[in-house]
Amino acid sequence: MRNSFIAQNPSVLWFLMALAGFTLGVTLLSEATGIAFLSTSFVKTLGKTLCLCLIAVAMDVVWGYCGILSLGHFAFFGLGGYAIGMWLMYARTEVIVLESLAGQALPATPKEVSDAIGNQIFGVVGSSEFPWIWAFADSLFLQLLMVVLVPGLLALVFGWLAFRSRVTGVYLSILTQAMTLALSLYLFQNDSGLRGNNGLSGLQNIPGFEDTSQAVISIVFFWASALALGLGYLFFAWIVSGKMGSVIKGIRDNEARVRFLGYHVESYKLFVFTITAVVSAIAGALYYPQAGIINPGEIAPIASIYLAVWVAIGGRGRLYGAVIGAAFVSLLSSWFTGGGAPSVPLGFYTIQWTDWWLVLLGFSFVAVTLFFPKGIGGLFDRLVRKQA
Amino acid sequence: MSTLLEVSGVSVTFDGFRAINNLSIQFAEAELRAIIGPNGAGKTTFMDIVTGKTKPDEGTVVWGERNISLLGMSESQIAMEGIGRKFQKPTVFEDQTVRQNLAMALKNPRGPFSVLMHKKTKTNAARIEAIAEQIGLADQLRRTAGELSHGQKQWLEIGMLLAQEPRLLLVDEPAAGMTVEEREKTTDILREAAKTRAVVVVEHDMEFVRRLDCKVTVLHEGSVLAEGSLNHVTSNQTVIDVYLGRGHA
Amino acid sequence: MLRRLLLALTLCVTPFASVQAQSLQDILQTHADEVLKPGRRSVGVVLDDLVASGLPQAVTFLEAWRDREIVQRDADGLFFKAIEADLIDLDTGDVIGVADNNDLTASRPNGGVRRAIGEALVQFQLSDPDITKRRAAVEAIARGMEASQLEPLQASIEGEMDPTLKATKIRLAGMLSARFGGTAETRIAAINDLAGDLSVDVRAVLNQVLTTTPSVATDLPDGRNIARVLTPGIDLAEDDAYSQLVAADLAPALIDADAVRAALIENITGDTVGGFPVSALNTDAARAQAYAALAEDGLVAPLITAEIKTTALASHLFFETYDEPNADITDAAKAALDAIESKVALSQAVDLGLDALSLASIYFLAAIGLAITFGVMGVINMAHGEFIMMGAYTGFVVQLFVPDYTLSILIALPLAFAVTFGAGVAMERLVIRHLYHRPLETLLATFGISIALQQLAKNIFGTQARPLTSPAWLDGALVFNDVIAISYIRIAIFVMALIFLGLILYVLNRTRLGLEVRAVTQNPGMAASMGINPDRINMLTFGLGSGIAGIAGVAIGLYAKVTSEMGADYIVQSFMTVVVGGVGNVWGTLAGASLIGFLQKGIEWLNPSNTLAAQTYMILFIILFIQFRPKGIVAQKGRAAAD
Structure with missing residues (x-):
């Protein structure tokens, strides 16, 4: 069955092959193999970009296919990052604490260990107590479950409330944005239990692999990200290609018609919203160990809007468009803002791209919306059509 | 003939405007019925109430042998009960092929998970082809719906309703914007469909109604003004007054 | 006690009348050692004698002593006041020679002694002919709240000529006698008199009576x-x-x-x-x-x-x-405190209401432009916040050129309207016009404009906050009592919100433009067939909404800082205001702004330490609210309301 699915959707095969080739190439050129053409930090950037591509694919499904312009998917991404970050930070601190307690006259009790860990983690926010949300932080398995469950449940409850009362269109966008804002404001508080605006840090240190070099760890995460992107792409391509795809595209184009055909539109929206939220969270859980730090600023509403920008520039309603958009814009953005782009001297004024990149992005986004509503992916379609 | 749908004593008010006023109307199984009336007579609102889009202020809407109340059910539940609705403007999914449009409408489990796990079967394909034949789109199955002509879109929508296998079909102005030949074909499709189910056509166009050759209900200011054959109702003085007095659009 | 009472009487009733045989120098010579090397305990004798003497020059001496300006001439042991190079006679106040440090020993009272001197001085100063000195003395007593000061203060009340200061003295004396009055009866009476006073110091006095x-x-x-x-x-x-x-x-x-x-x-x-x-x-x-x-x-x-x-x-x-053994006194104090606190609670509620009202005004100003563009036209403008920012920067630029604050604000208001009106019209013509039937695309395109404008503002004005200074006559606050107060700037913003409410209602309901706008909103096709040009109306409506954002920017800039991100701070709240209130209706926006303003203040009041939490809970409330009233408080039918 999978064979026939791939046979019917050759673009999926092309994409997976390109992704595999890319992964292989990056691995060969990385510091881990000794060739070291690509620095470890650049490998991390590429790995993070793959995660961004994955959330962009999810965004494309919920927006490009189902017509729900969610301005909240980066919140799910961030929650996934927080969930894995809690375990990383706990386990890492536990290692350090156990080392420092080892030299004492009496062996430490579990309570003393947990108090010491709490002190280490929450000292910055003037506390040493473990908040209840850290109840599972000591277990990798449970915390991995949290990566999926917490954002999934939030999406389920929020989506159920919103879709049930038939909030649609821009209202829904504003509502999802409000949800994101509320979440980030909540996390900014010191007593949120997640270290306020300090966020979680040191996530690049993987407990149990203290002796492994970052060059190797970065490649492992790069592989994991590539695998997640590949599987996610396959999964969503499968969802949108069949009858499910028909129904959700139908919801996008004419919700009432689908409803009068007897489909319970709200369930479908909820399904798509939740499943994409979960995939976003998984992308986040892979992203933040590569970024090393997560703080509430990452969840701010603006991030989710950028996500929409990537998908729009890449081209909605085609999964590879989302991947292209996310990779292209986020890499370009780090090139411009990282000072990589050369300044443009105009004689009377010199354009520094660190200052002017956002202006350029903003206006080019307007241009894309006005003149290329199908984005970069639309160009591909044109090429394909010419050949045919 | 047994009663399929019974609407009684229904009223609905929008911002003080009484769109439906103590309306009572019944449909039998396998019946073709035309509903006519001037603008603002409440034809579309009546359909909205039956299909669950609008909740009436008072009255009852009872369905089927088991006398289920349709009030309080959602649009999709009502559709699953066997009421199909065609909109005034043709609403097909223009981005998708004719086959996909029909496949989506085909009577099958409607839950997200059964849809996700749905597999194409030969029976389904045969059903799609039979319906395509019925609506005259058999050779258009692979085309994108957006490329169809206006009339073909109308037929496709009717075809989608037939694919739902409803027991009651509500059709809103199917002939609007059609050529003469297209109208004839539409009439044929509807009359054919009415042999096995109830079909209710809301129409402005008297010629089209005449061609349907069925029982006619005249709505005026939200309630039934007259009922009977077309000749019977058009000879009714109040009906003439209503149409001529208000200027027939 | 008695000693101090006598002192006060001497000072107040007969300070100048009595003829004194002794000179100040004589008294000082009697206690020469204590004057030269005063100790906390020994100084009392000197002070008592000085006070008993009733000499007017004693005040000058005490001030000089406290300020460490008293010196003793080694040659004859006489005391003088030394200011820079001048040696001044203490009795006559004449300069009698040059201060030669080699010949003089300075008196250096320590902190405790100086406090004692200060206390004695206060008693003199309470009846000083100079009102500023009397006022300062009263303030000093209010700061210290010492039992010893009750009697001199009471004694000075009768002779006080200034009615305001007299009232202050009576009030202060009441507070002092509530704590230190001679008998239980006087204290209870004093406590009962305090019951109507909401001020913090009265509450502090009562709380001190009630310490446990x-x-x-x-x-x-x-x-x-x-x-x-x-x-x-x-x-x-x-x-x-x-x-x-x-x-x-x-x-x-x-x-x-x-x-x-x-x-x-x-x-x-x-x-x-x-x-x-x-x-x-x-x-x-x-x-x-x-x-x-x-x-x-x-x-x-x-x-x-x-x-x-x-x-x-x-x-x-x-x-x-x-700590107070007399139960009658504590009962009276408790009753008085309860009475005061219930009044304070009431006043706080009123004050909170005023705060909420001014917050609601700000939300209303920020949102009313949106209510027009989003509500009436159904166009979602994510750059609305940046229009607010443009208005505020317009005000800032005007103030660079026009130094008079009143005039500059008067210029800035219409100018901000003009600038953002122009920007709005340009945006409508260039972008939004092409996207009328694609609301989600409008959202994204205007968001693109929003980030570009924000970064442009950063490039031009820098990242630091720029001031927008209000005219001096808007400084200060309108004070109703010790708890209820509202700053004039907030009143001005409230008045401005009222003016805009009136203006917009007038434009929409009473003018040709308003009629055409409503016609286009309700049925664009019909409006067009009646000769209304929907393009022109859309352009003007959008310009109007944007222009109002500009004016709101000036108002908000006066109240908060002008930064390139100020618009972004208001955009989500503004949309909330419009959506909660009900799209397409000015009254709805008013209702939405009031609800959100009062709600936010209410939550802040419940959890005053944490404004972040207040905002979080408010947004959660709004999300839930929209569940139950998806069309807002004032539901409306129209182009934007249709599904």
């Missing part, structure tokens, strides 16, 4: 003024209660986990403690066992079990006693 000390005993003692009896576990934490027992030596100290650990470490012999291997002591239970073993051997004090603790708590009474 926590105590513990087996039985309630007789003859103590008991404030209340506390039940451990309900009124006070059991651990705290037990610590109180320990502090009162009524129970042995608790042995906590740290103490257990320390005791175990101390008693490690070889690899074991109390017979248990050290390596096994990695749980609290194991440690408790080892400790119990140690205790059995008498090596450590036995553990205080929960049972012992409970028994100890149960066999004692915990209570608070008033």
Whole structure:
């Protein structure tokens, strides 16, 4: 069955092959193999970009296919990052604490260990107590479950409330944005239990692999990200290609018609919203160990809007468009803002791209919306059509 | 003939405007019925109430042998009960092929998970082809719906309703914007469909109604003004007054 | 007491009339040692004599002494005041020669002495002919609130000519006698007089009368003024209660986990403690066992079990006693404080209401432009916040060129309207016009404009906050009582919101433009067929909404700082305001702004330490609110309301 699915959707095969080739190439050129053409930090950037591509694919499904312009998917991404970050930070601190307690006259009790860990983690926010949300932080398995469950449940409850009362269109966008804002404001508080605006840090240190070099760890995460992107792409391509795809595209184009055909539109929206939220969270859980730090600023509403920008520039309603958009814009953005782009001297004024990149992005986004509503992916379609 | 749908004593008010006023109307199984009336007579609102889009202020809407109340059910539940609705403007999914449009409408489990796990079967394909034949789109199955002509879109929508296998079909102005030949074909499709189910056509166009050759209900200011054959109702003085007095659009 | 009363009487009634045989110098010579080397105790004699003398020049002397300007001439032991190079006679005030440091010994009173001098001075100053000195003296008393100052203060009231200062003195005397009055009756009377006063210092006085000390005993003692009896576990934490027992030596100290650990470490012999291997002591239970073993051997004090603790708590009474022994006085003070506090609560509610009203005005101003573009036209403009910012920067630029603040604001308001009107029209023509039937695309395109404008503002004006200064006549606040006050700037913003409400209602309901706007909103096709050009109307409507954002920007800039991100701070709230209020309706926006403003203040009041939490909860409330009223408070039919 999978064979026939791939046979019917050759673009999926092309994409997976390109992704595999890319992964292989990056691995060969990385510091881990000794060739070291690509620095470890650049490998991390590429790995993070793959995660961004994955959330962009999810965004494309919920927006490009189902017509729900969610301005909240980066919140799910961030929650996934927080969930894995809690375990990383706990386990890492536990290692350090156990080392420092080892030299004492009496062996430490579990309570003393947990108090010491709490002190280490929450000292910055003037506390040493473990908040209840850290109840599972000591277990990798449970915390991995949290990566999926917490954002999934939030999406389920929020989506159920919103879709049930038939909030649609821009209202829904504003509502999802409000949800994101509320979440980030909540996390900014010191007593949120997640270290306020300090966020979680040191996530690049993987407990149990203290002796492994970052060059190797970065490649492992790069592989994991590539695998997640590949599987996610396959999964969503499968969802949108069949009858499910028909129904959700139908919801996008004419919700009432689908409803009068007897489909319970709200369930479908909820399904798509939740499943994409979960995939976003998984992308986040892979992203933040590569970024090393997560703080509430990452969840701010603006991030989710950028996500929409990537998908729009890449081209909605085609999964590879989302991947292209996310990779292209986020890499370009780090090139411009990282000072990589050369300044443009105009004689009377010199354009520094660190200052002017956002202006350029903003206006080019307007241009894309006005003149290329199908984005970069639309160009591909044109090429394909010419050949045919 | 047994009663399929019974609407009684229904009223609905929008911002003080009484769109439906103590309306009572019944449909039998396998019946073709035309509903006519001037603008603002409440034809579309009546359909909205039956299909669950609008909740009436008072009255009852009872369905089927088991006398289920349709009030309080959602649009999709009502559709699953066997009421199909065609909109005034043709609403097909223009981005998708004719086959996909029909496949989506085909009577099958409607839950997200059964849809996700749905597999194409030969029976389904045969059903799609039979319906395509019925609506005259058999050779258009692979085309994108957006490329169809206006009339073909109308037929496709009717075809989608037939694919739902409803027991009651509500059709809103199917002939609007059609050529003469297209109208004839539409009439044929509807009359054919009415042999096995109830079909209710809301129409402005008297010629089209005449061609349907069925029982006619005249709505005026939200309630039934007259009922009977077309000749019977058009000879009714109040009906003439209503149409001529208000200027027939 | 009596001494001070006499002093006051002398000073107030007969300061100038009595003829004194003694000169100031004579008195000083009598106490030469104490004047030269004053101590906290010895200074009293000098002060008493000086006060008793009633000499007017004593004040000058005391001030000079306090300021360390008094010197003694070594040659003859006479005291003088030395200011820079001048040597001044203390009795006459004439300059009598040049100060030669070699010949002079300075008197250097220490802090305590200077305070005593200051206190004595206050008594003089209370009746000083110079009102500023009297005022300063009264303020000094209010700061210190010393019992000794009650009588001189009371004595000075009658002679006080200035009515305002007299009232202040009476009030202060009332407060002092509430605490230090001679008899219980005078104190109760004074306390009762305070009951109508909401000020913080009166509440402080009453609270000081009502200070309590926590105590513990087996039985309630007789003859103590008991404030209340506390039940451990309900009124006070059991651990705290037990610590109180320990502090009162009524129970042995608790042995906590740290103490257990320390005791175990101390008693490690070889690899074991109390017979248990050290390596096994990695749980609290194991440690408790080892400790119990140690205790059995008498090596450590036995553990205080929960049972012992409970028994100890149960066999004692915990209570608070008033430091003031007279129950009548504390009752009166409590009654007065209760009365005041209920009034304060009421006033706080009113004050909170005023705060909420001004916040609502700001939200209304920020959102009303959106109500027009989003509500009436159905166009979602994410750059609305940046239009607010443009308005605020327009005000800032105007103030760079026009230094007069009143004039500059008067220029800035219409100019901001013009600038953002232009920007809005340009945006409508260039972008939004092409996207009328694609609302989600409009959202994204205007968002693109929003980030570009924000960054442009950053590039032009920098990232630091720029001031927009309000005219001086808007400084200060309208004060109703000690609790209720509202700054003039907030009143101005409120008035501005009212003006805009009126103006917009007028434009929409009474003008040709308004009629055409409503026509286009309700049925664009019909409107077009009646000769209304929907393009022109859309352009003007969008310009109007944007222009109002500009004016709101000036208003908000006066109240908050002007930064490139100020618009982004308001955009989500503004959309909330419009959506909650009900799209397409000015009254709806008003209702939405009021709801959000009052709600935010209300939540802040419940949890004052945390405005972030207040915003979080408010947004959650709004999300839930939209569940139940998806069309907002004032639902409306129209282009935007259709699904």
